[in-house]
Amino acid sequence: MDHKYIYASLTRISDLAEKEFQTKVLPRDQWQTGDYVICEILNEGGESLKIELPNGRMRGVIAGEFVVGALGERYATLEATGSWRNVADDLKMTVLTGAGLMGKLTSKSMFLPKMIQTIYRGHAVRDGRKLRMDDFVETIPKIPFNTPVILFVGTSMSAGKTTSARIVTNIFKQAGYKVVGAKLTGAGRFKDILAFKDVGADGILDFVDVGLPSSICPAEVYQEKLEQMLSRMASENADVAIVEIGASPLEPYNGDIAINVLREHIKCTILSASDPYAVHGLMKAFELVPDIVTGVASNTLAGARMVKELCGVKALNLMDSTTTHELKKILTAKTGMSLQVK
16 A cells, blocks of 8 residues: 555545556646545644544544545534535645545534644546546446335434444344445445444445445435445345434435435334434424434433423433343334344
């Protein structure tokens, strides 16, 4: 591997670390979402300033190092928003996610630590042609998707979806089933789907695998990418698909499209919620009645009771092992699969 640059995890689908490329400054009217770019880090190192590598590990950074990431957009309600479209003439950018999502920061939560500041030094090019995430995606023939789905949605980012999905993945694997884990929307972080792999998922994928740095893109583009993701999932011939919709379906990540396409295959919906009122709002917005509510809203008896009274839905704190038996009963009833340990 070439150690001249820090390769962020959005480069994991590419061969940039193995094969030579050049750096070329391109005018703004030639920039696109998914372009691979090289940026120089401007701020001094700090505990919070880390880049996610292609293997999922985190690496600290210091001023003067160069990072290879991809142009993209982020619209996180609880953390930060930004886009490459807002980059000014000074060409300064922020690393919007640890995965190397590059763009101009437009807003940030006061509770979020400082972020990595960079300046654009050029695009990755070969033979005079810029390199994009799409260049490293092999399109496969469409395969009908008929795998039973356990759907994980949230009222916001950081609501506990990935943790809940990891717990349920482990339950199905302990029972001897073949599992494919997927994150279909959100902003690219490899750690989210690696969490599925860590508990035994037989296959994992996300939107990065089909060339998107985040799922913020025109609906028609996302629909094509979603078809590819579902075809790849279908090719795994899994018994069950553990599917996470990153962020919230109300955020501009195309989560509503994913939910509607999957609807006929969904056997059980688990909603991670920040509070009971958010549960009510999401149910109303998407005509989606979860089978289980978990997350912060389920952490106390008071929260669980309010979810039940306000929304008519059972709340379970899945991180509490005493709820595992009831969780298995619900999953068995919904899927028809025996979840006894094999």
